[in-house]
Amino acid sequence: MNNLVVDLDFIDNRTAEQAACETKISAETNTGRSRKLYIESYGCQMNFSDSEIVTSILFKEGFDTTADINKADVVFLNTCSIREKAEQTVRHRLVHINGLRKRRPGLIIGVLGCMAERLKKNFLEEEKIVDLVVGPDAYRDLPNLLNEVDNGQKAVNVLLSREETYADINPIRLNSNGVSAFVSIMRGCNNMCSFCVVPFTRGRERSRDPFSIIREVQDLVAKGFKEVTLLGQNVDSYHYTSEDNLVQVNFASLLEKVAQVSSDLRVRFSTSHPKDITDEVLYTIKKYDNICNYIHLPVQSGNSRILDLMNRTYDRDWYLNRVDAIRRILGEDCGISSDMITGFCSETEEEHQDTLSLMDYVQYDYSYMFYYSERPGTLAARKLTDDVPLETKKRRLAEVIEKQRQLSLQRNQMALNQVHRVLVEGFSKKSNEHLSGRNDQNKVVVFPKLHFKKGDYVDVLITDCSVGTLMGEPLI
Structure with missing residues (x-):
């Protein structure tokens, strides 16, 4: 089991990103429609954003949403495969939801997202606990798939796409505070990190056209939203080229266009990849006061050999160069957060110490910390041996957590009297x-x-x- 570790001091004060791997239930809408949709989302912000797209698609098909699962006609779990713990949580939840069929015999249960892509046969053929399985690129097909289920069939579509960005769909904001919203700017991932299932469950990288992004942001501003977070597995590799090649937009220029929509709109983004984040992006952040002075820059490990085994395509020196650029251009007070994995295949004690020393150098404001567990189908599962004892992984993780507690407190103390x-x-x-x-x-x-x-x-x-x-x- 691979657990996301959240220290107790963080629990009551999490941001949207810190709430990863946590359930989120759809809001209540009552427009007199005949069927009710209930969605739970697990995993990253992209899954929450996708649930808003799904809701928009089904709203046009005559669905309201409900926050009460006992009132639902259709229940969807939008799932995550990035950690074993997330998959186990979904499985337990599906068993519970199946128990609701005794009271609601016609209840339709569906699995969306990354687990749907990875475990379609298990759900439909072996476990037989769901009626419908839909991958991240097939949400437009949901009306047809639900029709199949209504006619007594099991339904599945997990085809990946090289074009789908859902650019023309205006998401229905679920559980919105009316202040902050996610805006997806791209889908998929071209990075083949050896520990990660995302390229296999979300497909290849493709960027959404900037015109639709700006329209969505303008619509949010018109509705009173004050903050947007631009989402992508690797936002720094965003690149759009028009069919006539006359329009080319990279992430720095997109960031600028979004910032220019309204000076009263805060702009955030996630996630950056160390191999791709450029000085151009950093200078764009510096240029606009409404682009937040914060970067999530996952390192995963502080040791170059381990980074190579992870296929991260950068080494320790490259990462520290990017951190130095952030501090030089944006200042010492720029917030930096990270992801870290302890106990990756063949990691030695000295290599673990490299992660701790890198943390001291960077001075992270906070981090998402895990110990490694093998994910089926990944490059690491096929080519590397998971040979670090569990007790060692946990002990190293505890050391990383304690180091981050110290750093978080130090960074927060810098804000005193300011x-x-x-x-x-x-x-x-x-x-x-x-x-x-x-x-x-x-x-x-x-x-x-x-x-x-x-x-x-x-x-x-x-x-x-x-x-x-x-x-x-x-x-x-």
Whole structure:
């Protein structure tokens, strides 16, 4: 089992990214339609974004959404295969949902997303616990597939596409706070990291046309949203070329176009790949005050040999060069976060120490930390031996977690006695007398409510901090 480790100090103050591998249930809409759709999403932000696309497609087919699974006619689990733990969670959940058929005999159960792509035969032929299996590139086919199920058949479409970007579909925002929204700019991945299943479950990389992206952002601004996060498995490799070759847009220029939609709109993005992030992107961030001063830059390991085995296509020196560029161009206060895997195939104690020393050099604000477990079908599963004992993986992971706790606290202490601009996202987790939002560096800030409300920008003097949260007083 491979677990996402979240320290307790972070639990009540997670950003959307920190809530990875967590369930999210669709919101309630009642327009008098005859059928109700219920969706649970697992995994990355891209899955949450995909669920909003699915909802939009089925809304046009006569579906409302419900937040109560007991009222649903169709239940979809939008799944993740990146970790074994996520797959196990979905399997347990499917067993439970199947029990609902006793009360709702006509209930349709479907699996969407990466697990659908990877385990279609298991679901339909062996376990027989679902009616419908649909991969990430086949959501337009959902009306036809549901019709097959209505007629008593099992339905499946897990074909991958080299063209599908869902550019013309306006997502229906689920569980939206009305302040922040995800905007998908590309799909798939061309990187073949040896530990990762994404290229096999989401297909090859393709970029969405920039005109549809800008239209979606403009629509969000018109509806009162104050922040967008541009999503892609590797946003830095975004590249669009028009059919006549007259229009070419890379990620830096797309980022600029989005920032120019409204100076009142905050712009974030995820995820960057160390091999592709350019100085041009960094200077674009510096140029626009509304592009947040924060970069998620997964390293996975601090040792060059392990990085080569992971097929990350960069080494330690290259990664540190990119970190140096971020600090030089954007300043020491730019937020940097990372992903790290301990105990990868053949990792030695000295190589593990390289990860800890790299963490000291970079000074990450926070990280997503895992110990390695083999994923079927990956290059590592086929070519490498998972030979680091589980106890060693866990011990190394604990050391990485403790190192990150120290670094997170140190980085948060840098904000003390400084004023940070915070976009209010809602009440704090612990009190309706306090509001919560994020600052430019993607850190959660909690402060007294006073007369402020969701969607406001508030200047907050930081007076205290924990490992996961900044606390302060609003400047009136």
